[in-house]
Amino acid sequence: MDKQELILSKKLVSSYKKRLEKEILERSIKLKMPQNKFEEIIKNNNELINLKKALEELESKTQSSN
Structure with a gap:
């Protein structure tokens, strides 16, 4: 993978992680946990x-490719 691909992958994984955390939070609130x-x-x-x-x-x- 080149540096651009690593950066894009990092952004996509980070975005997905945040969405998943948000979904867990919203469902927990809805269930009044x-x-x-x-x-x-x-x-x-x-x-x-x-x-x-x-x-x-x-x-x-990403850091090692610098």
Whole structure:
């Protein structure tokens, strides 16, 4: 991947992660869940964990391509 592709991938993954967190938050509010419960869901969500790891990898690849 070239630097442009890495940057674009990073933006797309980051955007998706934010949308997923927002969706979890909105559904939790709709279900009237306590704040600590939806924070725990966000913290322990496998998809969000994988997205965070992917962002970290993309960041390291972006920095190493400089």
